[in-house]
Amino acid sequence: MKWIAATNNFNKLMEIREILSTYGIEVVSLKETGFDIHVIEDGNSFDENAYKKAIAVYNALKLPTLADDSGLEVEVLGGRPGIFSARYAGDNALDSDNNKKLLEELKGIPISKRRARYVCTVVLIKDEDKVYYGRGECNGYILDEPRGENGFGYDPLLYIPELGKTFAEIPSELKNCISHRAKAIKDLLQQILYEVK
Amino acid sequence: MKWIAATNNFNKLMEIREILSTYGIEVVSLKETGFDIHVIEDGNSFDENAYKKAIAVYNALKLPTLADDSGLEVEVLGGRPGIFSARYAGDNALDSDNNKKLLEELKGIPISKRRARYVCTVVLIKDEDKVYYGRGECNGYILDEPRGENGFGYDPLLYIPELGKTFAEIPSELKNCISHRAKAIKDLLQQILYEVK
Numbered sequence: 001m002k003w004i005a006a007t008n009n010f011n012k013l014m015e016i017r018e019i020l021s022t023y024g025i026e027v028v029s030l031k032e033t034g035f036d037i038h039v040i041e042d043g044n045s046f047d048e049n050a051y052k053k054a055i056a057v058y059n060a061l062k063l064p065t066l067a068d069d070s071g072l073e074v075e076v077l078g079g080r081p082g083i084f085s086a087r088y089a090g091d092n093a094l095d096s097d098n099n100k101k102l103l104e105e106l107k108g109i110p111i112s113k114r115r116a117r118y119v120c121t122v123v124l125i126k127d128e129d130k131v132y133y134g135r136g137e138c139n140g141y142i143l144d145e146p147r148g149e150n151g152f153g154y155d156p157l158l159y160i161p162e163l164g165k166t167f168a169e170i171p172s173e174l175k176n177c178i179s180h181r182a183k184a185i186k187d188l189l190q191q192i193l194y195e196v197k
Numbered sequence: 198m199k200w201i202a203a204t205n206n207f208n209k210l211m212e213i214r215e216i217l218s219t220y221g222i223e224v225v226s227l228k229e230t231g232f233d234i235h236v237i238e239d240g241n242s243f244d245e246n247a248y249k250k251a252i253a254v255y256n257a258l259k260l261p262t263l264a265d266d267s268g269l270e271v272e273v274l275g276g277r278p279g280i281f282s283a284r285y286a287g288d289n290a291l292d293s294d295n296n297k298k299l300l301e302e303l304k305g306i307p308i309s310k311r312r313a314r315y316v317c318t319v320v321l322i323k324d325e326d327k328v329y330y331g332r333g334e335c336n337g338y339i340l341d342e343p344r345g346e347n348g349f350g351y352d353p354l355l356y357i358p359e360l361g362k363t364f365a366e367i368p369s370e371l372k373n374c375i376s377h378r379a380k381a382i383k384d385l386l387q388q389i390l391y392e393v394k
Contacts, residue, residue, distance in 0.1 A: 001391065022380075024387045162368055171359055177374040183219075189390065190221045194198065196389050 006057035006067035011152040046121040070120035136183025203254035203264035208349040243318035267317035317377040333380025
């Protein structure tokens with residue numbers, strides 16, 4: 001099985017590829033297709049943005065296409081940065097800019113009150129009539145300084161109690177097994193499995 | 198979806214249940230079916246033993262049935278205890294007896310030469326014509342004393358380099374994501390996914 005990954009984000013592509021490879025599903029990047037498709041992510045939810053990306057690529061290629069939209073929701077910030085996670089500190093912000101901005105916003109709040117969750121929606125358009133959604137979450141707390149060198153996004157700041165670590169402190173094989181993205185993909189595969197008689 | 202787990206081993210049942218629940222598949226134990234089925238595991242491989250267990254239960258119940266056979270293979274012991282892992286120190290041996298016997302057999306051998314792997318085969322009989330096999334492995338080294346309180350079997354002795362820990366030192370959610378059993382089940386689900394058009 002081969003799916004196109006409708007993302008221009010290299011880190012997401014690598015994770016999606018690693019996760020799906022454990023199910024024998026090959027991921028072809030947008031770059032490898034030769035198409036250059038940029039989608040304005042102006043939806044009101046992770047689901048809407050993921051679908052926008054998937055359908056744009058599907059319409060161009062007519063091949064099974066997977067897209068992902070994901071972000072960090074911090075409780076005391078009313079769910080921010082949410083769908084704006086990647087550009088929290090402005091368009092073209094680096095992960096380090098976004099992390100810095102988040103730490104500033106949370107200044108003075110004790111870690112025990114900094115509950116947050118990573119959220120991920122994946123959508124697979126298999127063909128015109130077959131659209132699947134998968135959703136996953138990972139709960140934790142925002143630390144007061146980054147820990148670890150792995151991963152990307154807010155990984156160094158989100159402490160996961162079950163791990164006793166941040167996602168930036170564990171190897172990618174482990175992250176790709178338990179992350180919000182891994183869970184969302186499992187949830188999606190589950191919908192497909194249910195169709196098998 | 199509901200599958201019968203053809204095992205009388207409580208620990209295996211719990212793990213299979215936890216792993217499959219993440220895919221929305223409900224596991225019914227042999228005990229819950231009211232049937233009392235004991236199978237002599239005299240096959241020559243994990244595959245043969247797993248199939249023996251699955252078919253015995255499937256024939257009695259005519260419902261989709263999953264069985265597991267698994268064990269530890271130690272390189273310097275020529276692959277022992279292998280399919281005899283659960284009764285290495287004799288019939289009705291406790292995990293602690295088996296662990297003790299393994300440590301005795303490996304006495305004097307440095308840990309770096311104690312390469313070992315956990316192996317698991319799962320077999321699903323969906324109906325007479327549909328039999329699926331899944332296989333998974335986890336590689337590591339046998340320590341010279343047990344570490345950790347979780348898990349079962351040889352978990353406290355098998356050090357997994359990627360984790361920097363034994364399976365007995367990590368929470369079950371994590372073990373059930375990366376263990377030989379989790380991998381075998383993923384491998385099996387993969388076969389089923391491939392049938393979806």
